[in-house]
Amino acid sequence: MPAEASDSTASAQAAPQRASSRLRLAVIDRDPGFLQVLANRLDSLGWEHRSLSTAVTAEALVSMRLNALVLDISVLGPGGWEYLERVCGRLPGLAIVICTGPSSVGQRVRGLRLGADAWMTKPCHAEELICVVEAAIRRHRRNEMPELEGALIFGEITIRPDLYQAYAGGVSLELTAREFEILHLLAQSDRVLRREEIYERVWGYAMAHGDRSVDVFVRKLRQKLRQASPGCSYIHTHFGVGYRFAAEFEDGGVPTPAPQDLEPDPELTFG
Amino acid sequence: MPAEASDSTASAQAAPQRASSRLRLAVIDRDPGFLQVLANRLDSLGWEHRSLSTAVTAEALVSMRLNALVLDISVLGPGGWEYLERVCGRLPGLAIVICTGPSSVGQRVRGLRLGADAWMTKPCHAEELICVVEAAIRRHRRNEMPELEGALIFGEITIRPDLYQAYAGGVSLELTAREFEILHLLAQSDRVLRREEIYERVWGYAMAHGDRSVDVFVRKLRQKLRQASPGCSYIHTHFGVGYRFAAEFEDGGVPTPAPQDLEPDPELTFG
DNA sequence: TTTGCGCGTAAAGAACCTGTTACCGGAGCG
DNA sequence: CGCTCCGGTAACAGGTTCTTTACGCGCAAA
Numbered sequence: 259m260p261a262e263a264s265d266s267t268a269s270a271q272a273a274p275q276r277a278s279s280r281l282r283l284a285v286i287d288r289d290p291g292f293l294q295v296l297a298n299r300l301d302s303l304g305w306e307h308r309s310l311s312t313a314v315t316a317e318a319l320v321s322m323r324l325n326a327l328v329l330d331i332s333v334l335g336p337g338g339w340e341y342l343e344r345v346c347g348r349l350p351g352l353a354i355v356i357c358t359g360p361s362s363v364g365q366r367v368r369g370l371r372l373g374a375d376a377w378m379t380k381p382c383h384a385e386e387l388i389c390v391v392e393a394a395i396r397r398h399r400r401n402e403m404p405e406l407e408g409a410l411i412f413g414e415i416t417i418r419p420d421l422y423q424a425y426a427g428g429v430s431l432e433l434t435a436r437e438f439e440i441l442h443l444l445a446q447s448d449r450v451l452r453r454e455e456i457y458e459r460v461w462g463y464a465m466a467h468g469d470r471s472v473d474v475f476v477r478k479l480r481q482k483l484r485q486a487s488p489g490c491s492y493i494h495t496h497f498g499v500g501y502r503f504a505a506e507f508e509d510g511g512v513p514t515p516a517p518q519d520l521e522p523d524p525e526l527t528f529g
Numbered sequence: 530m531p532a533e534a535s536d537s538t539a540s541a542q543a544a545p546q547r548a549s550s551r552l553r554l555a556v557i558d559r560d561p562g563f564l565q566v567l568a569n570r571l572d573s574l575g576w577e578h579r580s581l582s583t584a585v586t587a588e589a590l591v592s593m594r595l596n597a598l599v600l601d602i603s604v605l606g607p608g609g610w611e612y613l614e615r616v617c618g619r620l621p622g623l624a625i626v627i628c629t630g631p632s633s634v635g636q637r638v639r640g641l642r643l644g645a646d647a648w649m650t651k652p653c654h655a656e657e658l659i660c661v662v663e664a665a666i667r668r669h670r671r672n673e674m675p676e677l678e679g680a681l682i683f684g685e686i687t688i689r690p691d692l693y694q695a696y697a698g699g700v701s702l703e704l705t706a707r708e709f710e711i712l713h714l715l716a717q718s719d720r721v722l723r724r725e726e727i728y729e730r731v732w733g734y735a736m737a738h739g740d741r742s743v744d745v746f747v748r749k750l751r752q753k754l755r756q757a758s759p760g761c762s763y764i765h766t767h768f769g770v771g772y773r774f775a776a777e778f779e780d781g782g783v784p785t786p787a788p789q790d791l792e793p794d795p796e797l798t799f800g
Numbered sequence: 801t802t803t804g805c806g807c808g809t810a811a812a813g814a815a816c817c818t819g820t821t822a823c824c825g826g827a828g829c830g
Numbered sequence: 831c832g833c834t835c836c837g838g839t840a841a842c843a844g845g846t847t848c849t850t851t852a853c854g855c856g857c858a859a860a
Binding site for chain 1 (some may be wrong): 536624634637638641642644645646647654656660661663664667668669691692693694705706707786
């Protein structure tokens with residue numbers, strides 16, 4: 259039973275979905291005193307952190323699976339704005355706090371507009387900086403983890419977030435971690451989800467153009483769903499848009515007591 | 530009810546069906562100059578906003594359906610911290626920015642820990658304050674989309690943004706993604722849209738000179754609308770200008786509970 | 801009424817989107 | 831160390847959608 263075998267992978271890769279106890283932070287800065295004070299404070303709080311003396315690629319940041327990034331934009335020189343924009347675009351779920359020396363209103367506005375979550379001016383107290391970072395992370399997290407609680411039931415399928423697995427008639431579908439996360443996300447949202455949306459919320463960062471991973475996983479899910487529950491179709495394609503989850507009998511009926519079968523116009527529904 | 534509520538944008542609520550994409554902001558402050566400058570800037574950005582001279586209950590804030598709250602915590606006196614905590618607990622999805630005079634690190638830390646998203650120190654530029662508010666809202670909004678996009682109803686047609694589809698009496702119009710986007714855009718805007726405007730907002734870039742794509746899509750839309758709802762006409766051509774969406778019976782009546790009774794000259798009705 | 805230009809309509813090829821399969825690198829496990 | 835399984839990438843086929851082009855009509859101005 260590989261059901262619970264891959265949990266470490268899951269929690270590591272899906273940082274935004276799983277509430278990891280330790281927060282992960284990176285600091286791009288070169289001020290030894292600042293770094294020292296901040297590091298001490300972060301250690302005592304139990305955060306995982308690392309300092310970088312220069313910009314690293316967005317891909318490298320992705321692989322670090324960070325919750326937050328503190329950036330002194332002055333160490334990047336004139337290319338700092340582009341770098342900020344690139345990082346914000348690639349990691350929309352990352353909390354970014356600019357912490358740098360004196361600046362103009364125009365600079366601060368520019369940084370915030372590009373996607374930074376907050377701007378702190380040095381010198382500042384480590385305590386306050388950490389509070390600002392926490393506030394930024396808090397916002398991100400509130401969105402990404404609604405509640406994983408009770409089981410969801412759609413047609414013949416039962417989704418158990420507490421077990422990271424889905425079942426049909428008591429039999430496990432043997433979903434992998436990724437497969438389960440995508441199924442869970444689709445089932446939770448009662449609407450069409452674009453591929454980019456699915457990717458961003460499951461993988462934790464922006465989907466690269468032309469990436470087909472979501473399609474391939476949907477195919478795997480459909481295969482397992484079909485095998486376990488041949489009478490229903492669950493994942494529906496919306497051409498040019500994305501995917502939507504809804505349990506529907508092959509003959510067209512709707513088995514679930516669907517919460518949203520509100521026909522738009524009851525008074526016009528004749529025949 | 531709160532003290533004086535200067536609702537500067539009452540006219541914006543004209544269309545009850547529309548899910549307004551405008552941001553809603555409240556300011557609790559007593560500095561006339563600050564309020565004036567901020568109001569001007571917000572008006573030009575098209576935000577709905579109101580100012581309050583004192584604290585209002587959390588329930589009142591709920592009923593305002595705000596996106597953000599800007600608060601000068603000094604106007605609340607010693608009970609301000611409790612108030613902040615109460616509001617943060619009651620409205621976890623509300624972006625809260627404290628904007629007040631000089632403060633200690635301890636105060637700022639306390640405010641942020643209680644749930645505020647950012648702390649600005651007066652005097653500050655309205656532009657920067659707005660950027661900070663936007664940064665806070667940006668994250669909150671991401672996952673609140675499912676609720677925000679309610680169905681739009683015009684005549685016999687129901688537009689469901691969550692399903693990327695339009696219906697007539699419960700039957701899908703089978704719109705393609707592009708067709709739906711154009712219909713949705715037209716239905717959202719209660720006015721004549723020029724082709725260039727439609728193209729730019731749907732395609733995402735400027736329309737090439739002589740491009741007829743919008744016309745072709747309007748034709749397809751009209752065909753499907755006519756087939757699904759023969760009694761009404763929905764997309765109206767304004768010769769030399771563009772298109773306008775409005776459900777109208779073929780015989781000239783107006784099926785929607787539209788509040789427009791008086792209008793001797795529809796052509797001149799602002800748009 | 802005439803004229804010029806904008807608009808509706810139709811069709812065909814280009815471009816795009818999706819399902820599917822095969823393959824490869826890497827992580828975890830025995 | 832080798833094995834298995836998982837995640838991710840590339841490629842192809844088939845179907846759908848979008849864009850372009852052409853032609854004729856209708857609207858507005860002279």
